[in-house]
Amino acid sequence: xxxxxxxxxxAADSGRIRRRFEALKAEGRGGLVAFVTAGDPDRATSxxxxxxxPAAGADLIELGMxxxxxxxxxxxVQAASQRALAKGITLRxxxxxxxVFRQGDDETPIILMGYYNPIYIYGVEAFLADFRSAxxxxxxxxxxxxxxxxxxxxxxxxxxxxxxxxATPTTDDKRLPTVLSNTSGFVYYVAIAGIxxxxxxxxxxxxxxxxxxRRHTELPIAVGFGIKTAQQAAExxxxxxxxxxxxxxxxRVKASLxxxxxxxxxxxxxxxxxxxxxxxxxxxxxKD
Amino acid sequence: MVTSSLNTFxxxxxxAGHFGMFGGRYVAETLMPLILDLExxxxxAKVDPDFKREIDYYAKYYVGRPSPLYFAxxxxxxxxxxxxxxxxxELNHTGAHKINNVMGxxxxxxxxxxxxxxxxxxxxxxxxxxATVCALFDLPCIVYMGEVDIARQAPNVFRMxxxxxxxxPVSSGSKTLKDALNEALRDWxxxxxxxxxxxxxxxxxxxxxxxxxxxxxxxxxxxxxxxLEAEGRLPDSLVACIGGGSNAIGLFYPxxxxxxxxxxxxxxxxxxxxxxxxxxxxxGGSPGVLHGNRTYLLQDDDGQILxxxxxxxxxxxxxxxPEHAWLHDSGRVEYVSATDKEALEAFQLCSRLEGIIPAxxxxxxxxxVAKVAPELPRDHIMVVNLCGRGDKDxxxxxxxxxxxx
Numbered sequence: 001x002x003x004x005x006x007x008x009x010x011a012a013d014s015g016r017i018r019r020r021f022e023a024l025k026a027e028g029r030g031g032l033v034a035f036v037t038a039g040d041p042d043r044a045t046s047x048x049x050x051x052x053x054p055a056a057g058a059d060l061i062e063l064g065m066x067x068x069x070x071x072x073x074x075x076x077v078q079a080a081s082q083r084a085l086a087k088g089i090t091l092r093x094x095x096x097x098x099x100v101f102r103q104g105d106d107e108t109p110i111i112l113m114g115y116y117n118p119i120y121i122y123g124v125e126a127f128l129a130d131f132r133s134a135x136x137x138x139x140x141x142x143x144x145x146x147x148x149x150x151x152x153x154x155x156x157x158x159x160x161x162x163x164x165x166x167a168t169p170t171t172d173d174k175r176l177p178t179v180l181s182n183t184s185g186f187v188y189y190v191a192i193a194g195i196x197x198x199x200x201x202x203x204x205x206x207x208x209x210x211x212x213x214r215r216h217t218e219l220p221i222a223v224g225f226g227i228k229t230a231q232q233a234a235e236x237x238x239x240x241x242x243x244x245x246x247x248x249x250x251x252r253v254k255a256s257l258x259x260x261x262x263x264x265x266x267x268x269x270x271x272x273x274x275x276x277x278x279x280x281x282x283x284x285x286x287k288d
Numbered sequence: 289m290v291t292s293s294l295n296t297f298x299x300x301x302x303x304a305g306h307f308g309m310f311g312g313r314y315v316a317e318t319l320m321p322l323i324l325d326l327e328x329x330x331x332x333a334k335v336d337p338d339f340k341r342e343i344d345y346y347a348k349y350y351v352g353r354p355s356p357l358y359f360a361x362x363x364x365x366x367x368x369x370x371x372x373x374x375x376x377x378e379l380n381h382t383g384a385h386k387i388n389n390v391m392g393x394x395x396x397x398x399x400x401x402x403x404x405x406x407x408x409x410x411x412x413x414x415x416x417x418x419a420t421v422c423a424l425f426d427l428p429c430i431v432y433m434g435e436v437d438i439a440r441q442a443p444n445v446f447r448m449x450x451x452x453x454x455x456x457p458v459s460s461g462s463k464t465l466k467d468a469l470n471e472a473l474r475d476w477x478x479x480x481x482x483x484x485x486x487x488x489x490x491x492x493x494x495x496x497x498x499x500x501x502x503x504x505x506x507x508x509x510x511x512x513x514x515x516l517e518a519e520g521r522l523p524d525s526l527v528a529c530i531g532g533g534s535n536a537i538g539l540f541y542p543x544x545x546x547x548x549x550x551x552x553x554x555x556x557x558x559x560x561x562x563x564x565x566x567x568x569x570x571x572g573g574s575p576g577v578l579h580g581n582r583t584y585l586l587q588d589d590d591g592q593i594l595x596x597x598x599x600x601x602x603x604x605x606x607x608x609x610p611e612h613a614w615l616h617d618s619g620r621v622e623y624v625s626a627t628d629k630e631a632l633e634a635f636q637l638c639s640r641l642e643g644i645i646p647a648x649x650x651x652x653x654x655x656x657v658a659k660v661a662p663e664l665p666r667d668h669i670m671v672v673n674l675c676g677r678g679d680k681d682x683x684x685x686x687x688x689x690x691x692x693x
Contacts, residue, residue, distance in 0.1 A: 068461060068593040071473045072316040078460055090590045116314060117577045122593030141579070143314040147304065168318040170480050175321060178563060193318050194478035 011160040014137045014259060015187040016109040020059060021220040021241060030237025031059035032282045033222050034115050035246030038063050038097060039089025040253055045263040052100050054108045056272040057279020065094055067116030067220055072142045076199035076247035084260060091118045095134040102135030113136035124152055128159040133168035138162035139184045142200035146178045155180050169193045176216045186220040197247025200226030203235045210240050230281030245278055297544035297620050300611060305494020308609035315580045318477045327495045346391050351381045357514035358378060362466025362641040370664035374674040384676035385507060385535045387417040392503035394421045395637040397484035407486045408432045410465035410471040411602030412444025413676055414488030419453035428455040432471040436599045441561030443680050455575040456550035462595040465605045469579050493580030504538025511671055512542050515561045517567040518668055527534050529652040531603035533631045535675035544620060546620040554656045556598035559623035567596035569608040570616045570623040583613040599628040600648035614677050631689055634658055647676030
């Protein structure tokens with residue numbers, strides 16, 4: 001599958017996302033994208049979680065870059081961002097976490113997900129340079145629609161980052177080509193009109209949406225928003241190329257913390273255990 | 289003070305919603321089709337004579353426009369300098385300028401067939417205005433309000449509820465206006481089919497900054513005609529307070545190309561801009577992206593948004609409308625600040641000398657008048673936007689003055 005066939009002015013990317021989806025296809029199954037918030041509940045624990053995700057069965061990793069005003073996120077991811085920010089996480093430290101992760105794993109794609117302002121303040125050029133040298137692969141920036149592509153999307157593609165766009169139930173056939181035009185790596189289908197971690201979509205609706213997307217793109221399609229259980233992940237992975245689980249994971253982190261919000265004895269093992277369950281779910285749902 | 293060589297300061301925004309480098313549409317994809325729809329609907333409405341007639345009708349018979357331009361004799365005498373006029377926006381129905389914008393947006397929502405109205409509010413003035421117009425047109429209304437603001441603006445919370453609105457407390461972040469805005473955006477993302485988001489200020493993604501300005505510019509248009517009638521010439525200066533900046537842009541906009549008119553926007557200095565505890569985004573902030581637009585923000589070195597501080601809930605916001613950011617950088621408008629303490633003094637002075645209890649928001653504008661008016665000649669005509677009345681603030685002021693009610 002030509003993962004970057006419709007990306008404008010794209011430099012050679014890391015290739016990790018493309019290779020991972022090709023491998024999944026060869027295995028005949030959908031993948032699991034695990035979302036965790038960088039720095040939650042603290043830097044050291046977060047780094048330990050990150051390092052453990054591939055072995056637990058995460059095929060791709062979405063690493064949330066906390067922002068004080070995450071307007072597309074529900075209470076779970078908001079709270080995770082607040083916890084991480086309270087412990088002082090910075091964008092520079094997040095890129096350092098990726099660098100350290102890469103020393104032990106050169107294959108699992110890392111997608112950084114967040115909001116534009118911290119990147120804007122870091123400086124787009126400096127950020128993209130540090131992003132590449134740290135070994136990150138993709139970017140999802142929630143508040144940068146195609147109308148603002150000149151800000152970060154085009155420079156990111158030129159710098160060899162995959163720029164992954166969200167398509168939503170409100171993105172109709174007329175608008176889809178606009179949304180897909182500078183998208184690379186994969187397309188993230190947001191299964192519900194809403195914020196993260198709230199409602200779940202019916203699998204029939206997801207099936208219909210994925211079919212519609214496939215008419216417009218050859219890129220792999222990951223589906224997220226509202227997937228909480230291994231069974232839901234399996235259902236989605238049977239239809240789409242990957243299922244994204246986020247709020248359920250950060251909720252598990254939260255449940256493991258002590259009264260002061262510090263990591264408990266089973267913060268890492270509990271989180272990785274849940275990832276394993278979800279991974280088994282997607283592996284049980286083989287495609288034809 | 290005008291440093292730009294532009295032919296006009298009234299040309300913005302461009303098609304993509306930019307005022308220079310500011311403005312834009314930084315929203316989640318889910319909202320993008322809605323914002324494009326809204327833009328289309330507004331473009332059609334603003335050239336439709338029926339829409340204008342409808343707005344004019346309600347402005348006259350329901351809101352009570354035009355609001356008077358009042359010469360403030362005792363304050364003028366007290367300062368012994370500039371001749372001070374008040375644009376009496378506090379006499380509008382619901383007691384502030386906010387209803388000008390709400391009436392426009394709700395009439396637009398009706399045209400678009402949207403049946404459910406959501407809004408955010410800080411001081412509660414925008415929430416009250418939205419609840420009011422929703423009662424008038426029998427539309428369900430949900431107002432998001434930070435828990436901190438709910439505590440300090442209890443009378444307005446009750447007013448909203450009396451008019452049938454649901455006030456949803458917001459407990460995330462700083463529990464003030466910016467968090468209420470986040471929560472309203474989350475509601476909108478989740479209820480895209482039937483919901484109209486009635487934003488209360490000249491911020492947010494395009495077309496809101498332009499649309500809200502257009503609904504508020506009646507303030508400046510009336511002022512221009514009224515001052516010409518009273519004095520036979522344009523004023524020498526305009527003064528308005530700024531949180532998001534809707535009352536200010538409403539007064540300023542029609543005068544932007546009258547280059548002999550000096551224009552002052554007064555931000556909330558909180559405990560003093562030098563203390564870091566303030567809400568003065570232009571005086572003490574830097575450009576960034578929040579709530580759908582690029583503008584000046586209070587933020588740290590890592591691009592995280594800082595909490596604003598002001599005694600006035602209506603000014604307690606870490607951003608500012610993008611057109612103000614542009615007017616600041618282009619040098620057309622001079623932006624200054626007044627502290628909580630200065631605003632409290634002006635609040636009391638105006639109450640005592642003019643028999644007008646101003647809201648804490650325009651008390652910041654009055655505080656700047658107190659600084660500059662005494663030094664100005666007696667033929668200097670200064671217009672202050674008295675954008676809200678102070679009934680809602682009497683508890684806050686009493687507490688600040690150590691008075692037990």
